[in-house]
Amino acid sequence: MSQPLIVSDPRVMMGKPVVAGTRITVELILEKLASGETMDQLLEAHPRLTKPAVLAALDFAAQALRADVVYPVAS
DSSP: OOOOSEEOOTTSGGGOOEETTSOOBHHHHHHHHHTTOOHHHHHHHOTTOOHHHHHHHHHHHHHHHTSSOOOOOOO
8 A cells, every 4th residue: 555645743844734754735835836836846946855746735735625615715
């Protein structure tokens, strides 16, 4: 069985979801990509990060947003 790429541990980054074996949060990955950083730039800036881990972070975020919750957006 393969190990999960995204994990959460209360002792690491206050329990925020991170890439396994690192302190790189899903939140950081999303923020950097949203600000226009490319996958290559992200991987270059964080040598312990892998493309599968970035894709796992995106998948984790998508699954988290699938919940039946309405998120109001300010106009």
